[in-house]
Amino acid sequence: MKPNAFGSYASPSYAEGPPRQVPGFASLHRMVSMLLAERVPANGSVLVLGAGGGLELKALADAHAGWSFHGVDPSAAMLGLAQQAVAPHSDRIQLHEGYVDVAPDGPFDGAVSLxxxxxxxxxxxxxxxxxxxRRLKPGAPLLLAHISFSQSEPERSAWIARHVAWPTAPDADLAQLEAARQAIGTRLSIIAPEEEEAxxxxxxxxGVSLFYAALSFRGWVAYAA
Structure with missing residues (x-):
């Protein structure tokens, strides 16, 4: 599922959210594209889990004219946004409504979940x-990036506050900020980086390696054994 980084769901303005909420968002897409291209051949196939909205699908399809993609997301509304975003590449992108179990068996040359x-x-x-x-060829890369930070206090509370503060205007309503902090702490499933890697x-x-770290967000590349 691809709500925005604060847990809000699909809207026509979804595409405006991640670049504002995620530090280095455009560079994250460039890094993912580069790391995939180290292993994915020119005519390769890539699985995108959480493809709703279509932002990473569009970035990858724009950069790699020979790749084909399967995107999976449980939200029909978000897949509708993705379909619009990737319209110029629709001949090589297939979208699937559901969770990872509805994804084709592949095997794929790479996978992404941002x-x-x-x-x-x-x-x-x-x-x-x-x-x-199970859906990746041996040696194929998996790229993940999402919120991950220590779950021990006081670090956990400090990171939640930083996450909320990053995209927030200086004159933001204090009650809204507190509501956002509560939402992040209760609605999201956040685990510590060392547990992610394990x-x-x-x-x-x-070959699990950290390639991206920006405030509350972390990104890893790993390879199918």
Missing amino acids: LTFHFIPREERLGTLRQLR MLREAGFV
Whole structure:
């Protein structure tokens, strides 16, 4: 599912949210594109989990004219936005409504999931990673980026406050800020970076490396064993 980084769901203005809320958003897409291209061939296929909105699909399709994509998202409304965003590349992009289990078996040359895993309940994450691994060719890269920070206090509360503060105007309503902090702390499934990496290894990935860190967001590249 692809609500925005604060947990708000699809709207026609969705595309304006991530660039404002995620530090270095455009550069994150460039890094993902570069790291995929190290292993994905010129005519490769890429699976995108949490493809609603279509921002990463569009960025990757714009950059790699020979790649084909399968995008998965449980929200029909978000997939509608994605369909509009990727219209110039519609002949090589297929969209699927549902969760990872509705994705084609592949095997794919690479997979991406951006700003999605913090919406997946902790107890479902390992299974989701294993489903992704099963759909990848050996050695294929998986790129993840989402909210991840220490779950020990006082670090946890400090990171939530920073996450809320980043896109917020200086004159923002204090009550709204407090509501946002509460929402982040209760509605999202956030785990510590070291647990993220351990879970990737348990799911069958190797070469796990941090490639992106921006305030509350972290990004990893790992490879199917």
